[in-house]
Amino acid sequence: MVYENIIIGGGASGLMLAANLNSKKSILLIEHNSQLGAKIAISGGGRCNFTNKNISCSDYLADCSFIKNNIKKYNNRWLLKFFKNRGLEFSIKNSTEYFCKSSSSEILTILKKEIKEVRTKLNCEVLSVVKKSDIFEVTTNIGKFKAKNLIVASGGLSFAKIGASPIGYEIAKSFGHTIIDTKPALVGFTLQPSEAFFKELSGVSVEVAIKVDGKEFKGSMLFAHKGISGPVVLNASLFWEKGFLEIDFLPNLEIKELKNSTKMLSNLLPLPKRVAMALLKKLEIKDKNANRLAKEEWKNLETLKSYKFAPAGNFGYTKAEVTKGGVDTFEVDSDSLMSKKVNNLFFIGEVLNVTGRLGGFNFQWAFSSAKACADYING
Ligand SMILES: Cc1cc2nc3c(=O)[nH]c(=O)nc-3n(C[C@H](O)[C@H](O)[C@H](O)COP(=O)(O)OP(=O)(O)OC[C@H]3O[C@@H](n4cnc5c(N)ncnc54)[C@H](O)[C@@H]3O)c2cc1C
Known part of the structure; x- marks a missing residue:
C-alpha cells in the first residue's frame, strides 16, 4: 500500500498536521514512543504554555523572512480559536502566556480526537528513508512503509528519555540538506x-x-x-x-x-x-x-x-527544553515547508532551524508550521 502522507513523529507538529490534513484515511503517523505527544504532556510544568499574546520574529532565533508569514497567518488568534472551538479552557500567566487551565492533557485529548481516523503506529521507530521514483520508502523497526509525501516532524534532541532522536537530521542529510549546528537551548x-x-x-x-x-x-x-x-x-x-x-x-x-x-x-x-x-x-x-x-x-x-x-x-540536552540549530531553512520553502531539494519532502516544527524563547513560542511555531504544511498538501 502507498499512503498519501507519512508523518514521522507524533509530537506537537505531527499531531497538528494530521489534525488539519484532509482525507485522514490516507495518512500514516509513525511514533516510536508508546504514546503520542509525550513532550506536550510534560510541558509548561504539566499545563502546556501553548502560545503567547505577542508574537514576532524577535521572539525567535531564526531567519525572520522564513517564519514571518506563518507566524502571522497562523498566529495566536488562529491557534486560540482552533483550541477554543474544541472546548479548551485556558488561563494567562505573566500577562501574555497562554496555558491550559488545568492540564496539558486537555490539548492532547483534543488533538487525539481530531486524528482518530488516522492510522497511527506507536512503538515504531523510523530508521531510514529512501526515495524510489516518486515514492518514499520508510524503513522502521517493524517493516517498510511507502508514501507519496513524507513529512518529517521528529523534533530536536532535547529530552531523549521521552523520545527525542536525531532521525530528522539524518533524513535531511541523506537527501542533501544542510544541518545548522545543533546545541541545547533554553537551558541553565x-x-x-x-x-x-x-x-x-x-x-x-x-x-x-x-x-x-x-x-x-x-x-x-x-x-x-x-x-x-x-x-x-x-x-x-x-x-x-x-x-x-x-x-x-x-x-x-x-x-x-x-x-x-x-x-x-x-x-x-x-x-x-x-x-x-x-x-x-x-x-x-x-x-x-x-x-x-x-x-x-x-x-x-x-x-x-x-x-x-x-x-x-x-546543562546539556537532558535538561534543555529545546534544540537550537537544525535543518537549514534556506533550503526549505517558507509557505509549504517543502524541501527545495526533494519534491514532496517536508519539514515542520523543531527539526527546522527555528527556536523560540520561553513563553509558548516553540509550540506556536510547531503548530503554525504544521498548519501551513497541511494547507499546501490539501491544495
Ligand atoms: C520539559 C519541556 C517543557 C517544554 N515546555 C514548553 C512550553 O511550555 N511551551 C513551549 O512553547 N514549548 C515548550 N517546550 C518545547 C516544545 O515541547 C517543543 O518545541 C515542541 O514539542 C516541538 O514540537 P515538534 O513536533 O517539532 O517535536 P516533538 O514534540 O518533540 O515531537 C517529535 C516526535 O517525534 C518522535 N520521534 C523522534 N524520533 C523518532 C523516530 N526515529 N521514529 C519515530 N518517531 C520519532 C518523538 O518521540 C516525538 O514524539 C518544552 C520542552 C520540554 C522538553
Whole structure:
C-alpha cells in the first residue's frame, strides 16, 4: 500500500498536521514512543504554555523572512480559536502566556480526537528513508512503509528519555540538506572557577536583567547546584554562543540612589542578604554604611549593574527544553515547508532551524508550521 502522507513523529507538529490534513484515511503517523505527544504532556510544568499574546520574529532565533508569514497567518488568534472551538479552557500567566487551565492533557485529548481516523503506529521507530521514483520508502523497526509525501516532524534532541532522536537530521542529510549546528537551548549555564562561589547560593532566586547578543531579558535567575538557571537564564541561553554575557543584579536601581544612605550596604541592596554578602565579597567591598564607601568601592559596586559572566557551558540536552540549530531553512520553502531539494519532502516544527524563547513560542511555531504544511498538501 502507498499512503498519501507519512508523518514521522507524533509530537506537537505531527499531531497538528494530521489534525488539519484532509482525507485522514490516507495518512500514516509513525511514533516510536508508546504514546503520542509525550513532550506536550510534560510541558509548561504539566499545563502546556501553548502560545503567547505577542508574537514576532524577535521572539525567535531564526531567519525572520522564513517564519514571518506563518507566524502571522497562523498566529495566536488562529491557534486560540482552533483550541477554543474544541472546548479548551485556558488561563494567562505573566500577562501574555497562554496555558491550559488545568492540564496539558486537555490539548492532547483534543488533538487525539481530531486524528482518530488516522492510522497511527506507536512503538515504531523510523530508521531510514529512501526515495524510489516518486515514492518514499520508510524503513522502521517493524517493516517498510511507502508514501507519496513524507513529512518529517521528529523534533530536536532535547529530552531523549521521552523520545527525542536525531532521525530528522539524518533524513535531511541523506537527501542533501544542510544541518545548522545543533546545541541545547533554553537551558541553565555551568560555571567557570571564577564563579564557583555561586554554588554556595544554591536554591536562592534573584530578579536580574541579562544582556546577551544585543538582547536584554529580565526575570528570575536561580542559583542552582551546578550553575545558574531560571527563566531569564534559559532565554539568554538561546542567544549565547560563547564569551561573556552581562548580568545586572540591580535592574530596578541606580547605584547613585544609594550614595547618601547611612544604612549598611548588605541591608540596602535589594538582594537576598546571602547573595548581597557573596557579591560584596567577590567585589572586595567591605559591608559598611553606604555613605562611608571609598571612591574605589563605589566603582566596584557599579559592577553589580553589569557583571561580566562567561558560562563554562550548559546543562546539556537532558535538561534543555529545546534544540537550537537544525535543518537549514534556506533550503526549505517558507509557505509549504517543502524541501527545495526533494519534491514532496517536508519539514515542520523543531527539526527546522527555528527556536523560540520561553513563553509558548516553540509550540506556536510547531503548530503554525504544521498548519501551513497541511494547507499546501490539501491544495
Ligand atoms: C520539559 C519541556 C517543557 C517544554 N515546555 C514548553 C512550553 O511550555 N511551551 C513551549 O512553547 N514549548 C515548550 N517546550 C518545547 C516544545 O515541547 C517543543 O518545541 C515542541 O514539542 C516541538 O514540537 P515538534 O513536533 O517539532 O517535536 P516533538 O514534540 O518533540 O515531537 C517529535 C516526535 O517525534 C518522535 N520521534 C523522534 N524520533 C523518532 C523516530 N526515529 N521514529 C519515530 N518517531 C520519532 C518523538 O518521540 C516525538 O514524539 C518544552 C520542552 C520540554 C522538553
